[in-house]
Amino acid sequence: MSSTRPSRPPGAGRIDVHHHLCPPAYADEVNRIKPVFKALLDWSPARSVEDMDRGDVGTAIVSMTTPGLWFGDDDAARRLCRACNEYSARMASDYPGRFGFFAALPLPDVEGSLREAEYALDVLKADGVALFTCYQDKYLGDAHFHPLLAELHRRKAVAYTHPTVSDCWINLVPDVSEATIEYGTDTTRTIASLVFSGTASRYRDIRFIFSHAGGTMPFLIGRFLQLERNRAKRGQPPIAAEAEVRRFFYDTAQSCHPAVLAALRQVADAGRILFGTDFPWGRANEHATALESCGLSATELQAIGRDNAVRLLSRFHDHAVVMGGE
Numbered sequence: 001m002s003s004t005r006p007s008r009p010p011g012a013g014r015i016d017v018h019h020h021l022c023p024p025a026y027a028d029e030v031n032r033i034k035p036v037f038k039a040l041l042d043w044s045p046a047r048s049v050e051d052m053d054r055g056d057v058g059t060a061i062v063s064m065t066t067p068g069l070w071f072g073d074d075d076a077a078r079r080l081c082r083a084c085n086e087y088s089a090r091m092a093s094d095y096p097g098r099f100g101f102f103a104a105l106p107l108p109d110v111e112g113s114l115r116e117a118e119y120a121l122d123v124l125k126a127d128g129v130a131l132f133t134c135y136q137d138k139y140l141g142d143a144h145f146h147p148l149l150a151e152l153h154r155r156k157a158v159a160y161t162h163p164t165v166s167d168c169w170i171n172l173v174p175d176v177s178e179a180t181i182e183y184g185t186d187t188t189r190t191i192a193s194l195v196f197s198g199t200a201s202r203y204r205d206i207r208f209i210f211s212h213a214g215g216t217m218p219f220l221i222g223r224f225l226q227l228e229r230n231r232a233k234r235g236q237p238p239i240a241a242e243a244e245v246r247r248f249f250y251d252t253a254q255s256c257h258p259a260v261l262a263a264l265r266q267v268a269d270a271g272r273i274l275f276g277t278d279f280p281w282g283r284a285n286e287h288a289t290a291l292e293s294c295g296l297s298a299t300e301l302q303a304i305g306r307d308n309a310v311r312l313l314s315r316f317h318d319h320a321v322v323m324g325g326e
Helices: 024-033 045-054 074-094 110-122 143-155 178-196 217-233 241-247 258-265 284-291 298-312 314-319
Strands: 014-020 057-063 099-104 128-132 158-162 207-210 249-251
Touching: 014 158, 014 284, 014 298, 024 074, 045 057, 045 284, 057 158, 074 099, 074 110, 099 110, 110 128, 110 143, 178 207, 178 217, 178 241, 217 241, 217 258, 284 298, 298 314
Parallel strands: 014 057, 057 099, 099 128, 128 158, 158 207, 207 249
Antiparallel strands: none
């Protein structure tokens, strides 16, 4: 792997926090187990950079996506995560300033995930870790994940979270993909799991990023608040649901629509929203243009496009200059 384009100066362009890659080891191993989307198999670093340049994206923080990395064998998942994370780190080195990465973890293997998080964050200098919304039948608030979440809390780590689909939710509506409906719903399920289990409050120093504007959560916040009131009536421990969801971060991937952003803005201020494209399914220029049609001010667009990510991700702290500065 080698750079085919000159690097951009630090501080130039948007920061895309929802940008996928497909390392060769992943394509070779996973495609034999579960078919990988063609858009991923066709991916290359050069294609990412080309799309980024079209949409004035200076840096993409890359991550793995569905179908995931664990298929029942802990050792195989550990090896695959290590290969993917080392590939991501090399890519960031080969394209200076253009890429960061959220480290893949072999969950639901918690012990392996603790080891990989330590290596990725301390040695490879990952920008955070990448989680999926659920693993088999467990959502992120489940006690099974508490040892990992406690360590991420200790580190004040960023935990980028991408939706997936449990087998029980597949093929519910003919001719409508799970990505169309279930991804947003599964994001909401894991947010609810974290909030109403008390896990989000217990590990509040984790800086969660939720994909796709928080899924359906902004539309269901009224039901969250009703559940909060019902719990109080039953004498259960208090949960401040709205305060909890306001602490999270949310990306704009596949969500740059006035109705979606208007709903999200009711539960998250502009300082908690991050630019995302969902490359290779989304395109940077299309997302940027659509975002500009959502009624946001120039200051808000600047914050979402770059400034919020600069504050959140440590790699940018030394060169926090305005978007587009050359």
